[in-house]
Amino acid sequence: MLKNHVEQERPGEEELGRRLEEARKRLGALQMQIKEHGLPVLVLMEGWGTAGKGSTIGKIIRNIDPRFFKVATMAAPTEEELRKPFLYRYFARIPEAGKFTFLDSGWMDEITGDVLQGKLDDKGYASRIDSVKRFERQLTDNGYLVMKFFFHIDEKEQRKRLDALLVNKDTSWRVSDSDRWQNKHYDKCLKVFDRYLDDTNVSTAPWYIVDAHSRKWAQLQVLEMLCQGIDVALQNKSLAVPLLQNTFPLEKMPKLGEIALDKTIEEAEYQEELDKLQKRLGELHNRLYRKRVPVIIAYEGWDAAGKGGNIKRITGALDPRGFEVHPIASPEPHEKARHYLWRFWTRLPKTGHIAVFDRTWYGRVMVERIEGFCSTNDWQRAYNEINEFEKELVDWGAVVIKFWVHIDKDTQLERFNERQNTPEKQWKITDEDWRNREKWDAYESAVNEMIQKTSTTYAPWHILESVDKKYARIKALKIVIRELEKVLGE
Amino acid sequence: MLKNHVEQERPGEEELGRRLEEARKRLGALQMQIKEHGLPVLVLMEGWGTAGKGSTIGKIIRNIDPRFFKVATMAAPTEEELRKPFLYRYFARIPEAGKFTFLDSGWMDEITGDVLQGKLDDKGYASRIDSVKRFERQLTDNGYLVMKFFFHIDEKEQRKRLDALLVNKDTSWRVSDSDRWQNKHYDKCLKVFDRYLDDTNVSTAPWYIVDAHSRKWAQLQVLEMLCQGIDVALQNKSLAVPLLQNTFPLEKMPKLGEIALDKTIEEAEYQEELDKLQKRLGELHNRLYRKRVPVIIAYEGWDAAGKGGNIKRITGALDPRGFEVHPIASPEPHEKARHYLWRFWTRLPKTGHIAVFDRTWYGRVMVERIEGFCSTNDWQRAYNEINEFEKELVDWGAVVIKFWVHIDKDTQLERFNERQNTPEKQWKITDEDWRNREKWDAYESAVNEMIQKTSTTYAPWHILESVDKKYARIKALKIVIRELEKVLGE
Numbered sequence: 001m002l003k004n005h006v007e008q009e010r011p012g013e014e015e016l017g018r019r020l021e022e023a024r025k026r027l028g029a030l031q032m033q034i035k036e037h038g039l040p041v042l043v044l045m046e047g048w049g050t051a052g053k054g055s056t057i058g059k060i061i062r063n064i065d066p067r068f069f070k071v072a073t074m075a076a077p078t079e080e081e082l083r084k085p086f087l088y089r090y091f092a093r094i095p096e097a098g099k100f101t102f103l104d105s106g107w108m109d110e111i112t113g114d115v116l117q118g119k120l121d122d123k124g125y126a127s128r129i130d131s132v133k134r135f136e137r138q139l140t141d142n143g144y145l146v147m148k149f150f151f152h153i154d155e156k157e158q159r160k161r162l163d164a165l166l167v168n169k170d171t172s173w174r175v176s177d178s179d180r181w182q183n184k185h186y187d188k189c190l191k192v193f194d195r196y197l198d199d200t201n202v203s204t205a206p207w208y209i210v211d212a213h214s215r216k217w218a219q220l221q222v223l224e225m226l227c228q229g230i231d232v233a234l235q236n237k238s239l240a241v242p243l244l245q246n247t248f249p250l251e252k253m254p255k256l257g258e259i260a261l262d263k264t265i266e267e268a269e270y271q272e273e274l275d276k277l278q279k280r281l282g283e284l285h286n287r288l289y290r291k292r293v294p295v296i297i298a299y300e301g302w303d304a305a306g307k308g309g310n311i312k313r314i315t316g317a318l319d320p321r322g323f324e325v326h327p328i329a330s331p332e333p334h335e336k337a338r339h340y341l342w343r344f345w346t347r348l349p350k351t352g353h354i355a356v357f358d359r360t361w362y363g364r365v366m367v368e369r370i371e372g373f374c375s376t377n378d379w380q381r382a383y384n385e386i387n388e389f390e391k392e393l394v395d396w397g398a399v400v401i402k403f404w405v406h407i408d409k410d411t412q413l414e415r416f417n418e419r420q421n422t423p424e425k426q427w428k429i430t431d432e433d434w435r436n437r438e439k440w441d442a443y444e445s446a447v448n449e450m451i452q453k454t455s456t457t458y459a460p461w462h463i464l465e466s467v468d469k470k471y472a473r474i475k476a477l478k479i480v481i482r483e484l485e486k487v488l489g490e
Numbered sequence: 491m492l493k494n495h496v497e498q499e500r501p502g503e504e505e506l507g508r509r510l511e512e513a514r515k516r517l518g519a520l521q522m523q524i525k526e527h528g529l530p531v532l533v534l535m536e537g538w539g540t541a542g543k544g545s546t547i548g549k550i551i552r553n554i555d556p557r558f559f560k561v562a563t564m565a566a567p568t569e570e571e572l573r574k575p576f577l578y579r580y581f582a583r584i585p586e587a588g589k590f591t592f593l594d595s596g597w598m599d600e601i602t603g604d605v606l607q608g609k610l611d612d613k614g615y616a617s618r619i620d621s622v623k624r625f626e627r628q629l630t631d632n633g634y635l636v637m638k639f640f641f642h643i644d645e646k647e648q649r650k651r652l653d654a655l656l657v658n659k660d661t662s663w664r665v666s667d668s669d670r671w672q673n674k675h676y677d678k679c680l681k682v683f684d685r686y687l688d689d690t691n692v693s694t695a696p697w698y699i700v701d702a703h704s705r706k707w708a709q710l711q712v713l714e715m716l717c718q719g720i721d722v723a724l725q726n727k728s729l730a731v732p733l734l735q736n737t738f739p740l741e742k743m744p745k746l747g748e749i750a751l752d753k754t755i756e757e758a759e760y761q762e763e764l765d766k767l768q769k770r771l772g773e774l775h776n777r778l779y780r781k782r783v784p785v786i787i788a789y790e791g792w793d794a795a796g797k798g799g800n801i802k803r804i805t806g807a808l809d810p811r812g813f814e815v816h817p818i819a820s821p822e823p824h825e826k827a828r829h830y831l832w833r834f835w836t837r838l839p840k841t842g843h844i845a846v847f848d849r850t851w852y853g854r855v856m857v858e859r860i861e862g863f864c865s866t867n868d869w870q871r872a873y874n875e876i877n878e879f880e881k882e883l884v885d886w887g888a889v890v891i892k893f894w895v896h897i898d899k900d901t902q903l904e905r906f907n908e909r910q911n912t913p914e915k916q917w918k919i920t921d922e923d924w925r926n927r928e929k930w931d932a933y934e935s936a937v938n939e940m941i942q943k944t945s946t947t948y949a950p951w952h953i954l955e956s957v958d959k960k961y962a963r964i965k966a967l968k969i970v971i972r973e974l975e976k977v978l979g980e
Contacts, residue, residue, distance in 0.1 A: 001737050009742065009942075137693050203627050204693060206734050228733060232867060235730035240722040244696050245715075247491050252499065377722060452499070 001197040001207060002152060002190060010217045020216065023223035027063045030230045031100075035068060038097035039233055040144050040338070043226065046108040047151025048189075049179030050161040051212040056151070057102045059219045060226070069100035074109070083292070083350040085396035086110075086128065087135050091345040094139065096337035107132055108148075108200075112192050113178070116185075127395065129199050134388045136205045141241045141381060142339050145233040146205040149222055150197060151212040155186040240377040248387045249457040255448050256463075261408055264468040277477040278317035284484045285318050285354070292351035293487055294398040297480065298360040301405025302443075303433045304415040306469040310405060311356055313473040314480060323354040328363070340364055340374075340382075341389055351397070360402075361386055365450045370442050383453040390459040399487050400459040401480060404451065405466045409440055491687040491699060492642060492680060500707045510706065513713035517553045520720045521590075525558060528587035529723055530634050530828070533716065536598040537641025538679075539669030540651040541702040546641070547592045549709045550716070559590035564599070573782070573840040575886035576600075576618065577625050581835040584629065586827035597622055598640075598690075602682050603668075606675075617885065619689050624878045626695045631731045631871060632829050635723040636695040639712055640687060641702040645676040730867040738877045739947040745938050746953075751898055754958040767967040768807035774974045775808050775844065782841040783977055784888040787970065788850040791895025792933075793923045794905040796959040800895060801846055803963040804970060813844040818853070830854050830864075830872075831879055841887070850892075851876055855940045860932050873943040880949040889977050890949040891970060894941065895956045899930055 011019065034041060045053040054073070061069055072093050081089045087107070095101035111128045114120040120128065139146050153161075162183055165171040182189050201207045208225050212218040265273070288295060297314065299307045315323060326347050335343040341361055349355035364386070369379040390400050407415075416437070419429040436443070455461045462479050466472035501509065524531060535543040544563070551559055562583050571579045577597070585591035601618045604610040610618065629636050643651075652673055655661040672679050691697045698715050702708040755763070778785060787804065789797045805813060816837050825833040831851055839845035854876070859869040880890050897905075906927070909919040926933070945951045952969050956962035 141693070201734075201737075202692070203631070203732060203734060206732055208735050225735075228870075232730040232732055235867070236726075239729070240725035242693060242696055242722055243718060244691075244693060245698050247691075377725070380718075 001201060001209060002150075002194045008211065008221070010211070010214060011220075016216055016220060020220050020223070023220060023227060024063045026227045027060075027223060030227060030234075031064050031068055033234055034100075034230065035098040037234055038337075039230070040095040040097050041100045041230065041233075042095055042139065042144055042146050043100060043102045044106045044108070044146070044148045045102065045104055045151065046106065046149065047210070047212065048153050048158055049176065049182050050158055050165070051151035051153045052215050052218055053149075053151050054104050055215065056212075056219050056222055057104055060222060061102065063223075064100060068098070069102065070095065071102045071104065073104040074106050077110070080350070083294075083352075084348055085392055085398075087131055087392060088345060088348060090135070091339075091342065094144070094338055094342060096334060097143075098337070107135075108150075108196055112189075112196050115192050115196075116189060129196075131392060131395075132200055133202065134392075136200070136202070138341070138385055138388065139339065140204040141385075142378075143239065144339070145229055147208070147226055147229045148200075148205060149208050149210050149225070150193070151210050151218065153212050155183065157213055158183050158186070240375070241381065243377075243380050244384045246384055246387060246453065248391060250453075251455045251457055251460045253451050253455045253461060254463075256406065256444055256451075259406060259463055259465060261406070261411075261465050261467045263465045263471050265471045265474055267470075270470045270474060273474050274313065274477070277474065277481060278313070280481055281314070281317040281477060281484075282319070284481060284488065284490075285322060287488055288354070288484060289319075289322050289352045291488065293484075294349045294351045294393075294396070295354040295484070296349065296393060296398055296400045297354065297356045298362070298400070298402045299356070299358050299405065300360055300362050300366070300403070300447075301464070301466070302407050302412055303436060304412050304419070304428075305405040305407045306466045306472060307358060307405050309469055310403070310464065310466070310473050310476050311358055313477060315356060317477075318354060322352065323356065324349065325356045325358060328357060328359040340368075341385070344389075348393070349398075361389065362450060362454075365454075366443065366446050369446055370439060383450070386454055387456055387459075390454075390456065394458040399483050401483055402454075402459060402461045403464050403476060403479075404447070404461050405464045405472060407466050409437075411467050412437065412440075491691060491697060492640075492684045498701065498711070500701070500704060501710075506706055506710060510710050510713070513710060513717060514553045516717045517550075517713060517720075520717060520724075521554050521558055523724055524590075524720065525588040527724055528827075529720070530585040530587050531590045531720065531723075532585055532629065532634055532636050533590060533592045534596045534598070534636070534638045535592065535594055535641065536596065536639065537700070537702065538643050538648055539666065539672050540648055540655070541641035541643045542705050542708055543639075543641050544594050545705060546702075546709050546712055547594055550712060551592065553713075554590060558588070559592065560585065561592045561594065563594040564596055567600070570840070573784075573842070574838055575882055575888075577621055577882060578835060578838060580625070581829075581832065584634070584828055584832060586824060588827070597625075598638075598683075598686055602679075602686050605682050606679060619686075621882060621885075622690055623692065624882075626690070626692070628831070628875055628878065629829065630694040631875075632868075633729065634829070635719055637698070637716055637719045638690075638695060639698050639700050639715070640683070641700050641708065643702050645673065647703055648673050648676070730865070731871065733867075733870050734874045736874055736877060736943065738881060740943075741945045741947055741950045743941050743945045743951060744953075746896065746934055746941075749896060749953055749955060751896070751901075751955050751957045753955045753961050755961045755964055757960075760960040760964060763964050764803065764967070767964065767971060768803070770971055771804070771807040771967060771974075772809070774971060774978065774980075775812055777978050778844070778974060779809075779812050779842045781978065783974075784839045784841045784883075784886070785844040785974070786839065786883060786888055786890045787844065787846045788852070788890070788892045789846070789848050789895065790850055790852050790856070790893070790937075791954070791956070792897050792902055793926060794902050794909070794918075795895040795897045796956045796962060797848060797895050799959055800893070800954065800956070800963050800966050801848060803967060805846060807967075808844060812842065813846065814839065815846045815848060818847060818849040830858075831875070834879070838883070851879065852940060852944075855944075856933065856936050859936055860929060873940070876944055877946055877949075880944075880946065884948040889973050891973055892944075892949060892951050893954050893966060893969075894937065894951050895954045895962060897956050899927075901957050902927065902930075 045057060047053055057071055061071065077089060090107050093101055093103065111120065111125070115125055136146055162175055162179060165175050197207050210218050210221045299311060301307050311325060315325060331343060344361045347355065364374065364382040365379050368374045393400050416429055416433065419425040451461045464472040464475050535547060537543055547561055551561065567579060580597050583591055583593065601610065605615055626636055652665055652669060655665045687697050700708050700711045789801060791797050801815060805815060821833060834851045837845060854864065854872040855869050858864045883890050906919055906923065909915040941951045954962040954965050
């Protein structure tokens with residue numbers, strides 16, 4: 001893109017002033033519409049060192065109400081961030097509905113930097129490009145406006161700016177080693193940048209090359225393109241998008257109705273196994289911690305199926321400094337205002353840690369589907385989005401274990417009645433549980449579809465037969481141990 | 491995609507029957523909505539030989555009113571088609587609004603075939619992929635639904651089918667050499683197919699892999715995915731799409747107001763030059779014909795600027811068997827029902843021929859823009875679409891020459907009045923001409939924007955100063971001769 005790009009002619013001073021004035025007013029007006037329509041706008045500013053990304057952001061935000069935007073300057077990843085998946089720190093910063101986030105450098109800078117430093121080979125680069133394309137597509141598919149700007153200056157201009165900054169003590173600190181390195185290896189960088197821009201220039205989130213030789217002119221280009229992008233996005237409220245076919249390898253799974261629920265375990269055997277397995281899990285947890293393997297255990301299942309007790313038998317074996325349980329209820333307003341996967345991205349464990357989710361991102365294709373909390377297009381699209389999410393986790397090196405805790409309808413009724421009739425258990429049963437029970441068939445068919453479509457070979461579902469809760473606990477422990485042994489090579 | 495693809499489980503006979511019934515009904519109902527909403531649907535069926543593309547199309551269309559669809563079986567390109575750009579025969583077959591076109595093999599088959607036969611090197615392949623992605627994006631950006639199916643069977647199944655066909659005289663003719671070759675080189679083909687599917691799997695026109703081991707099941711998959719795709723498209727009426735930034739190299743052009751219009755030529759010099767230049771052009775036309783170079787000359791300009799007379803001086807020099815003039819008026823209903831570039835794609839010259847367009851595809855960014863015949867998003871997007879269109883022509887080997895025939899407002903008034911007052915010229919002046927004249931300023935600003943944004947280095951605009959029509963004719967002849975000499979290496 002950079003090689004072919006011919007800059008628009010810079011307008012004269014007078015026209016520049018007039019158009020700037022106009023574009024600023026327009027952005028000021030558009031921010032109200034963004035708010036009103038709940039449009040989230042992610043603005044990514046990438047480009048050459050000293051090209052003026054930061055100062056342009058500074059100028060642009062003067063036209064926006066401070067309640068409506070955030071600016072994030074992305075430096076090199078912190079220690080903490082390095083222990084999360086590559087996309088984590090970007091996903092964590094996506095804007096709420098109705099607001100802007102401006103990123104001063106982002107995933108392009110990180111990837112091209114890694115390529116230039118020889119940290120990413122061709123295969124690693126290709127995998128990063130896949131991640132980025134999925135990430136951006138998941139955002140735009142879910143109604144985000146993603147505007148990507150590349151600030152372009154030529155070698156001479158960059159050198160001139162570096163020299164000017166270096167000459168003065170007050171400004172010389174602003175010149176980074178990386179800026180100087182870039183200028184020395186301008187052509188090499190240009191090639192890597194250009195390839196990246198070509199590889200990620202998709203029509204749903206295209207690149208805009210900004211001629212950044214003059215700051216005012218750069219500002220005008222960004223303002224005008226930003227307004228244009230917002231206009232287009234505002235016209236496309238409640239957009240349905242094509243459903244991508246799953247391209248991940250799937251495991252063949254039984255339907256819920258085919259699962260025998262008569263499996264039991266004797267009390268004595270249970271106690272013996274429990275002790276043995278918990279001890280083993282504790283050992284493995286230590287090794288995981290040292291090898292820095294992150295583990296994600298996801299629990300879904302029928303109400304009263306015994307999720308809570310099952311989770312306790314897992315966590316009871318773990319060092320409390322190395323795990324966290326996330327109970328997932330309906331989303332808070334600030335969570336609802338973002339991509340539905342955001343609250344899970346931000347709850348990921350660090351490497352070496354275990355995160356247990358009591359209910360999960362699968363709410364999208366169960367309760368949100370059945371209660372109509374999202375559109376049909378939304379939940380139909382979600383199977384693929386979830387497979388992509390879990391692929392990201394597995395590629396990062398995580399172990400992902402998903403449990404469906406299963407009982408039949410009669411067993412549920414028994415347990416509901418028992419809860420209802422036992423004063424100290426009454427808090428465990430609500431009207432909503434009874435209402436959900438009425439929708440058993442709809443749930444069963446949704447769960448069947450979910451299990452079929454998201455049992456990827458890298459993150460398949462495991463069914464825990466839980467009419468005998470003890471049986472289910474032992475089975476869960478065995479599966480967790482087996483998966484951890486696999487990844488630890490034992 | 492093929493490597494990772496895990497087939498959905500084929501439902502049992504009973505469920506299959508029920509779902510087929512349902513999907514057929516649904517398609518039957520959807521066709522009325524397609525008609526009503528004017529949605530054009532292009533269905534591309536690609537895949538392995540003997541996988542059942544044709545027979546599936548046969549089954550699908552039974553559910554559609556014959557007035558609403560066309561089926562095109564794409565064999566190898568004809569002699570005639572080989573003398574047009576690669577995309578020509580596909581663009582020519584795009585459906586009208588409210589109708590289906592089913593293509594039994596298409597551009598994928600042609601490209602992968604050329605790769606397998608060694609006719610396309612890596613560079614040629616990359617350029618084809620660019621063309622295809624632009625083509626599909628231009629369709630979906632302009633409201634087309636593009637559904638792409640790949641019919642997948644494994645090597646053994648293909649061999650079994652080939653054997654079964656060959657054993658019987660009545661069916662053996664249906665086995666092509668290419669089918670047999672494919673089966674012998676199954677793995678090689680798989681690799682090429684897979685790469686193509688990956689390279690062109692975009693979210694606006696994704697691929698659907700169809701498990702084609704059973705015909706009924708294949709039919710159901712296509713029917714269900716087709717219905718789903720139509721549902722999504724129907725929800726997205728009047729969709730605005732992001733504007734892609736121009737990535738083609740541009741020439742710097744003057745504004746209309748800066749052009750000196752006082753250029754003239756003496757009568758004697760005019761006659762002498764005209765004779766000489768026309769003779770030269772005639773010679774070059776012969777050579778063009780032999781070298782099979784296609785030429786496209788596009789005329790735009792103010793009313794009464796002298797386009798007609800200018801064109802005559804060009805065509806007067808040409809062998810009538812080797813050129814055609816296309817006067818472009820407002821589109822006919824069947825043209826309006828398709829992508830606005832369709833009527834130009836279908837009027838392209840054969841190699842060795844010259845096509846002169848008296849008004850052109852630039853109507854999109856002039857009259858259609860100013861009269862509101864298309865949306866703002868439509869004409870803003872068109873600059874890039876037009877640059878892509880002309881790039882396709884130049885890559886094919888065509889010479890593309892674009893003239894803006896220019897006069898000032900006073901000269902137009904003089905000529906209008908002269909026409910009005912000269913009985914034999916009155917037919918040349920209409921009320922519409924006067925109405926357009928009132929919009930001179932809006933047109934001037936649209937033309938300026940058009941010239942700035944579409945003067946690519948490979949197809950720049952040439953301004954013909956036509957207050958002295960003779961001067962403009964000589965200038966046009968000289969430019970055409972210069973461009974033809976360039977391509978002929980003279």
